[in-house]
Amino acid sequence: MKSILAYFDKPLLKVSLVFGLVTGILVFIFFLGLYMIGIVPLGNNKVMDFGIHIIMIAGACWYFRKKVGNGFLHLWEALTIGYVVNTIGALIAGWLIYFFVTYVDPAVFTNYIAEMKSLMMEGKAELVKNIGEAEFMKMYNGVGSMQTSEIIMDEVSKKTVMGIIPILIISLIFRKQDYGVFHNNKS
Structure with missing residues (x-):
């Protein structure tokens, strides 16, 4: 059990999972907001929730770079953060929406x-x-x-496809590496 907990103790994974969880909850709140104002909260109206994913991915990259990376963020770290936040957010939102349409209001x-x-x-x-x-x-x-069970995989597959370009752009914007290692300092 300790080895499993030690695996999840990595900052890259912890930050991504927390931001993914928050993303999923915010997307579900958006879903509930559409539901409350009388708009069918699935389908074309729900596409706007991808903006939440983009904001949270950018926020996770910024937070990791500032607090964990001490001002530096490699491209692979940013890509990892982006895809984990996107996938976990879609999974959480998909399950919450599934439970809502199954048990609360079919x-x-x-x-x-x-x-x-x-x-x-x-x-x-x-x-x-x-x-x-x-x-x-x-x-x-x-x-x-x-x-109704198809909602979960539909959410994940759509968000994965929609996230490819934005995650790459966000990763390129937030990356910052220390190139001092590559400089030839002959004194």
């Missing part, structure tokens, strides 16, 4: 499915033109047979 999920189906029917002509009638019907039936 109507949120059924409204989301209905909205997805209506959007697909509105764009049916364009979709059929691009992918064909058979593929459209397969996609339409797939939306109708979605389970």
